[in-house]
Amino acid sequence: MKMNRTTTITVLGLALLAFALPALAEDTVDLPAQTERIWAPTGDVIGQDNHGTATFQAKDPHGNEAKGAEDWQLVQKYSGQGLFGYFRTKENGSQYWLRGYGDNAGTGGLVGKFDLGGNIPGQFKWNIDFRDFDYFYDRTSEMRAPGFAAPPPPPELGGLPKLNWRRASIRADYRLSDQFSLVGGFNRKCRNGQKGSLLRGFGNTGASAPGTKLFDTTTNEFWGGVGYAGGGFGSDLNVSYRSTSGTRALEGRHNFNDDQTRFGAKLGLSYALNDNFKFVGHGATSKLENTGWDNTGIRTYDLNGETTTSAGQIGLLARLGKSANLAASANFRSLDTDARTNLGADVQQATARKRDSQDYRIALNYHGLAKTRLRLNYRYGTSNLDQTVAEGDIPGGAQVGDFQVSDQTRTQHDFSFRARYRVGIAATIKAKVAWRKQEIDDKNPVLSNPGNQLTYWMGDRDLNRYRWELALRMRFGRWVRFDIGHQAIDQTFERKEFGMSESTWTANRGFTNLTWSPGGGSLDLYGMFSYGVEKYSLTTDPVPTADMNAIAYNGSTMRFTPGATYHLGENLSLEGHYEGVRFEDTGNDDVIKKLQADHDRMRLRAGYDISSAAKVWASYTRNEFDENRWDDYIHHLYSVSVSGTF
């Protein structure tokens, strides 16, 4: 484990603060300090009163509009937004509600969400949720390479790719009796449109417009269950059936026809032996089938794949005296896959794969020490993969071709320890350390034809990962909340078969939140700052040649969000918020120009209470993206809103 200078300074700083400042504290510790929600639209915190907010917005765009559309789904120069909620409680106690929001800022058509629901307390509840949103994609591919260090921009797509996601779900719960209950529902997800891809157009690399992916797929899922609870016994049985159909295409050159089904069943059981001991168990099985086709532009392959899953879990929850509790569980899973591609009656590719895994977990919580909470987790897991892949059928089939047999065993240890200690009445220290050790024994594949190795072989490998976090939360009087902390990751990954090839991942992030909120006063102040550095590197530090992309990564991200709200008299409120996100990647900056990308966001908003039930708002928002490539843009957004409750 490497302890760098940043970590040491942070730890020392936190320790000093922890013991020096509590004397100033008066109030009790509560939630983390919050910054104001700069992203929230007008009228956003709505409560359970009937309400509505209507907004008109005008956009004054400058620069790359496609990038702005990708970031904010803002395309239209003039647009409207609205959100609403209607709640009703009847004499018999049953409730109904309809709430939602929408806008037409993207394509000009209405997109949004609504939630319709109701209940008869203790007996029946139901809910319908519908979401329909568009996602826009930039016309150029994100990349960092010498030729893309600065304008002029590369070739770009002619249109603005747009992918629509439409999702709906229905759920109903019904209590048959004190012991029995029923639950059921339906989910539907539809994707339609064009999605920008990271890869470039067919046969192209480098200075080419990106490729796109086309989607026209629908997923339907029906599910239902029955539950029983009586005495110390509880159980539920759930079944589900999901189907996905439709077409996908990669750049119009690789076409897919999806025809996927999945059936699943799951049984859950719990039994409370007494106040101190509870047993739980789950058993599940599922069957996944894919029988579509895959057209590579040259041939069309029929697919016939099937995976059967069996899984189980047993666990014990125990209260050990008044100060400790224990959770222990054992999990088992087995996956069997048979998959083939056919050209007519001829088997072209096939696999038989079996993956068995077990893992055992234990968690111990202890709060017997004054002001202290401790939590210890340990998990041990093993898995084994036996796989045969073949060009043609697998051995035992009618059309056996070249095949490859793989045998892989994994073991993994996960250990974590969390501690929380309350220092004085208004300060708390939280710490967490975690360690993962993974060992993979990947035997040399057995080849039927030594000259034809089918799949890439990784070989034996080990992974070690350490994570730690340290945070201090303080409250000074009733007005000031102050949080500060540090998080870090240190990982090494070794491949033993390739001269101990090693890659490393290190990350450090510090953060602090400060809020000053007198409560009942006229001025609230908020501020949050975080800074993180992250580095991915390889043992021998290979350096790319001048026409290559970066090999190393050395990124840093800073986020800074000051804000204030000011109440002028009883009817007028003023808000000002700023958010800056700075990103820089200097990996291989000796060959490739470093990437700098800055997001600056600002919002000024004024609200005036016309009456106790109505309010008008005016706001100005500025979104700027500035990088040393070609995607810069600025949005000036002007809006007026009216909110009312009724």
Add this chain to the structure above:
Amino acid sequence: MLRLILPVAGILLLSPGIAAGGVSFVDAFDVPAGAGYVGSETCLDCHDDVGEFYANSPHSPDRGLAIPGTGIAGCEACHGPGSLHVEEDGDGFIIGPEILAGQGQGVKVAMCTQCHTDKGLEWTGGPHAGTDISCANCHTDQVHFAGGVTPVSDFRNKGEFCLQCHPAQVTDFRLPFRHRVLEGQIDCQDCHNPHADFDQTAWNGMNGVCLECHVEMEGPFVYEHEGVASEDCITCHRPHGSNHDKLLITESNSMCLQCHFEQGFNAGDGWTLGGRGHGGLLSDEARCFDCHTEVHGSNTDPNFKDQ
């Protein structure tokens, strides 16, 4: 399959003892001898503010909802029998706020799951299990004794409710590439169940969450990418937010090389990976996935290429 049947059968064998093993929330306390149930109307004679709080709530004492199988309803379902409390002019003898505040998570949760029995099964393995968090800490608009957080019903989108305790995720959701939680298009609950852990009995643990929407990556494939099948989607993706398109952990080839790097991968050795020189292939600013287009799995090419 035997591994599945055995534990299930074991639990079923235990189940005949359920009648004797029944426990309730009040059983965890030393209820004073002689205390009896008086009904919520008596309670509300003094605690009328509580009655007002619940006026439009499923928990309103007017509803008369009882703990299943007991007939114990209203205030006393959580606070225990109140007759001695009434006789002593409201001084002690019930499970009051002071007593409840000193209880551990298990007891606090049991107060709610004695009626919300379906949640009892979920709660036991959830991300909040073993912490200080219990039902009332989140469902603040459903009970009269909680405070601190803004209720979920007050937010335009439910996801933001969780961020009150998880502010670090806000920073992730403000990065250029993100799942649009703050915009209200996706909720935390679409991926995370606050009552239960990632489904350990699902197709592939945590990946099951991602594959509910990104179904085409579920396969099954003839050739699967081990990074997807044996590891997690988060080996390559940061689901909350990233500085890199498609929520990738790093830019470009530096990500793939984290696992696929081999000693000798440099210009002098012809940029060899997997026994094949990639020199000419990596030029012209190419990236690995320009050729290996089917990185999540392929039915036609063992190296995930587009053919």
